[in-house]
Amino acid sequence: MSRFLNNALISLDAYTPGEQPRDKAYIKLNTNESPYPPSPETVKAISSAEVSDLNLYPDPTCKELKKALAERYSLNENQVFVSNGSDDILNFAFLAFAGKGGKAYFPDISYGFYEVFCELHGVTANKIPLKQDFSICVDDYFNKSGMVVIANPNAPTGLCLSLEEIKSILDNNSDQVVVIDEAYVDFGGQSAVSLIENYENLLVVETFSKSRSMAGARLGFALGNKELIEDLEKIKYSTNPYSINRLTLIAGVSAIKSDSYYMENCEKIIKTRDFVTKELKNQGFVVLPSSANFIFAKKDGIEGKKLYEALKENGVLVRHFNKERISDFIRITIGTDAEMQSFLQIIKKICEEEIK
Numbered sequence: 504m505s506r507f508l509n510n511a512l513i514s515l516d517a518y519t520p521g522e523q524p525r526d527k528a529y530i531k532l533n534t535n536e537s538p539y540p541p542s543p544e545t546v547k548a549i550s551s552a553e554v555s556d557l558n559l560y561p562d563p564t565c566k567e568l569k570k571a572l573a574e575r576y577s578l579n580e581n582q583v584f585v586s587n588g589s590d591d592i593l594n595f596a597f598l599a600f601a602g603k604g605g606k607a608y609f610p611d612i613s614y615g616f617y618e619v620f621c622e623l624h625g626v627t628a629n630k631i632p633l634k635q636d637f638s639i640c641v642d643d644y645f646n647k648s649g650m651v652v653i654a655n656p657n658a659p660t661g662l663c664l665s666l667e668e669i670k671s672i673l674d675n676n677s678d679q680v681v682v683i684d685e686a687y688v689d690f691g692g693q694s695a696v697s698l699i700e701n702y703e704n705l706l707v708v709e710t711f712s713k714s715r716s717m718a719g720a721r722l723g724f725a726l727g728n729k730e731l732i733e734d735l736e737k738i739k740y741s742t743n744p745y746s747i748n749r750l751t752l753i754a755g756v757s758a759i760k761s762d763s764y765y766m767e768n769c770e771k772i773i774k775t776r777d778f779v780t781k782e783l784k785n786q787g788f789v790v791l792p793s794s795a796n797f798i799f800a801k802k803d804g805i806e807g808k809k810l811y812e813a814l815k816e817n818g819v820l821v822r823h824f825n826k827e828r829i830s831d832f833i834r835i836t837i838g839t840d841a842e843m844q845s846f847l848q849i850i851k852k853i854c855e856e857e858i859k
């Protein structure tokens with residue numbers, strides 16, 4: 504740290520992303536990426552013409568991409584916001600709808616970035632404990648005096664709320680923005696997008712990083728009523744109007760055009776997830792019921808950290824959170840069938856050796 508850093512940021516505890524090691528080839532099940540490549544159309548769209556135009560700025564209005572997303576979600580273009588990853592959008596939302604001196608409410612166990620954005624913007628973080636079984640008690644989110652943020656499905660638990668439950672949270676917070684982070688919704692959750700027409704306080708945040716195989720392109724979008732979107736645009740135009748590069752814009756449009764390719768991949772991942780869940784349970788693991796592209800699992804008698812380390816030694820990367828209530832668990836991203844077969848064999852061997 505330099506002696507010049509703004510006082511307000513000295514204690515800021517930045518988000519720690521999952522490892523992206525370069526030392527050797529791992530079976531990489533630690534950052535919830537898709538194991539499948541982008542669609543052939545997407546790959547083709549980028550490798551041609553656009554690269555030679557990189558000397559020119561991209562379209563700051565992202566017109567084509569907004570149009571494609573608006574059609575896909577049956578909304579108007581002015582109900583769509585796009586930016587450089589959904590983390591960027593969440594950052595904007597904390598700034599726009601909470602801000603310095605404001606408050607935000609979210610579960611004690613959820614996406615780690617929410618807390619970081621609170622610290623960054625001087626927002627008071629109110630962390631509401633999940634129930635013993637890691638589910639969300641919706642009544643705890645009624646009549647809050649600040650922005651409510653819920654990942655649905657939640658991360659890293661994979662559990663989800665029903666549309667009725669989301670609706671009740673919206674009904675009971677009519678003067679607050681409710682952000683539903685749907686990073687994993689395409690893997691079996693119920694999307695709140697259909698509620699947008701009736702709830703001016705709803706902002707749904709989505710990403711191309713998980714279900715659309717484009718974590719490396721950095722592309723996220725938010726859907727909500729036109730005024731909320733205008734607020735986000737205002738922040739975008741006050742920070743980085745060209746936040747989405749040319750190649751990513753093209754990739755995004757093409758990904759929406761090959762939507763069925765991506766949604767079929769989600770179906771495959773769901774099938775693999777259900778298979779792995781069953782197998783792990785047969786091995787004596789406790790596995791939370793997941794609606795995401797990862798599972799959260801633990802086995803009595805083996806610490807999560809130990810399991811994580813042993814898996815890494817054996818060439819498998821998963822995620823472990825050294826955090827109260829969940830330190831016994833590991834989060835396992837669902838890979839291809841072949842990757843998961845290897846994973847199941849390796850984890851079985853590790854557990855047998857541990858217990859001996």
Ligand SMILES: *Cc1c(COP(=O)(O)O)cnc(C)c1O
Nearest residue numbers: 588589590614654686710712723
């Ligand atoms: C992965 C993830 C994001 C971030 O996605 P990007 O679009 O890659 O920035 C946001 N929210 C949750 C809950 C996530 O797991």
